[in-house]
Amino acid sequence: MANFKGHALPGSFFLLFGFWWSVKHPLQQSWKRRQHGGRKDFPQLSKRIDFIEGIIKIFFAFVGIMAEQFVPDGPHAHLYNGEWVKPMNWQHSTMYLFYGISGIADVLSVSSLPVPAGLDRFALSLALFMEGFLFYFHVHNRPALDQHIHSLLLVPVFGGSASTMLEAFMRGNSLLELIRSSLAILQGTWFYQIGFVLFPLNGEDWDQESHGNIMFITMCFCWHVAVALLIVALNYSVVWWVTKRCGGGHNMDTEISLRKTTHTDSSSQKALLEESDEDI
Template sequence: MDKEDVVFSPVSEEYLATDFPGHIFAGMFCIIYSLWESTKSILKHLLKKKKYTYGFGSKTLFYRLEILQGIVILSLAATGIIVSLTLSGGHHLPLYEENHWNKLKDWHHVTVYLFIGMIGVAHILCFTISSVPVSLIKLMVSTAFFVETFIFHNHTHSRVLLDIFMHQLVGLISFLNGLVAFIDFLIQDNVLLELLRSSFTLLQGSWFFQIAYVLFPPKGSPIWDLMDYENSRFLTVCFCWHFALTYIIIGANYAFISWLIKFRSKKPCSSEVGLLKNTEHEQELEEM
C-alpha cells in the first residue's frame, strides 16, 4: 500500500508511547513457538511414517527437547510479564489506588503471559514426572488460547475503530487456535490439526507485527487514521494475505524437513560404514 493511499491523522504521543515493543515481543514469541511446534510435528509424523531412526528418532532426544521447550516458554512468559509491567510507563502496583484501577490494559497482557507460562510448566512436568499425562500440554494450550480470547474480547473498550478491529481479529485467531487445540487434545496425534494450530499461532504472531506498525508506528513512520473505514477495509484484505503466508511458510517447512530426512536416510550411519569396512576387509583376507 503506497503512502499516499493511507489516510493519516494526528495521534497523541501518549497513545503511541510504548506499546510498539510489547506487540513486537508478542509477535516474535508466537512466530518462534509456531515454527518450533510445526517442525516438531512434521519430524514426528515423517519419522513415524517412514520408520527412520537416523538420530532424529530418539525418544530420549525428544523428551529433552520437550523439557527445554518448557523452560524456554516459561522464561519468555516471565519476560513478557516484565515487559508488560515495565515498558508501558508508570508504576503498575498497587493494582487499585486513588479510587481507580491502575493500568488494567497492561494487566490483561500479564494475565495472558501467565497462562502461557503454565504451558511451559506443563511441558516440564509431563516429561519429568511419569505419572502426569502428556495430553495435559494440549489441554493447557487450549486453555491459554481461550483465556486470551476472553481477555481480548474485553480489551478494547472505549478505543478507536482500527484498534478495536485489529484486536478483534486477534481474539478470533485465539478462539480458533483454542478450539483446534482442544480437538487435538481429544483426538491425539493428528498432524493436520497440529499444523493447523501452528498456522494459527504463526498468523497471530505476524498480525501482532501488523498491529505494532499500524497502531503504534515508530517515530518517523507514517501514522494511520485510526477512524478511517478505508483503512479498515484494506486491513481486512491484509489479514487474509497474512493467513495465506502462514500456509506458505508451514508448507515450505514441511517440504524442507521432508527433503532433509530423505537426504539423511540415503547417507549410511557410522555403524553401517564400520560394517561395510569390516565386510570389505574380510573379503580381502579371503582373496589372499
C-alpha cells in the same frame, strides 16, 4: 505496553514457536516412520525437546510479565489505588501468566510424575482461550480501526485454542499440528501488523475512522494467512526433502549391510558343504 514494543514482544513469541513447530512436527513424524531403521532414541529425544520448549515458554512469560509491570509507566505490581492502576498492563500480564502455566505443564508432562496424558495441550489451549477472552473485552469504546484490527486477532487465537484442544485427545495428528503451527505464525505476524498500524514508525497516524483503512486491514489479514500457510508449507517441504535424503542414505547402508551378511552366510554354508564332501 501500549506501544510498538508491547506488540512486538508477543509477536516474536508466537513467530518463534510457530516457526519451530512447523519444523519440529514434520521431523517427529519422519523419525517415527524411521524408528524401525534404528531410531530407538526418539522418545527420549522428544522429551528433551519438549522440556526445553517448556522452559522457553516460562522464560518468555516471565519477561512479558516483568515488562508489563515494571516499565517506567507501568503499575509496578499495584492493582488498586483509589482506582484501577493500568488495567491494560494487568490484562497483558494475565495473558503471559497463562502461557507460563502452559510452560510448566510442558515440563511436568515429560517428568516422571503421574501427569494425565494431554495436559500440555490442554494447558496451551487454555492459555490461547484466555488470551482471546481478554482481547475480546480489551478494545471496547476505542476507535473503529483499533477495534477491528484487534478483533481479527481473535481468529487465530480461538482457532488455535480449538485445534490444540483437539490435540489433547488426538495426539500426534499431523494435520492438527500443522494448523496450530500456521495459526501461531499468523498470530505473530498480526501482532507486528497491529504495532505498525497503531504505532507507525514513520510517525504518520492512520485515520482510525476511515472505512477504506478497515477494508485494507481486512484484506491485509488474508495476506497474512497466505504467508503463514506458505511458511509452513516451505518448512514442511524442506524437512521432507532433507529427511528423505538422509533416510535414503540410511536405507542404502542397511541394504548394503544385508547384502554383505547374506553373501557371508552363503560363503560359510558353501565352505561347510565342501568340507563335508571331503570327509566323505
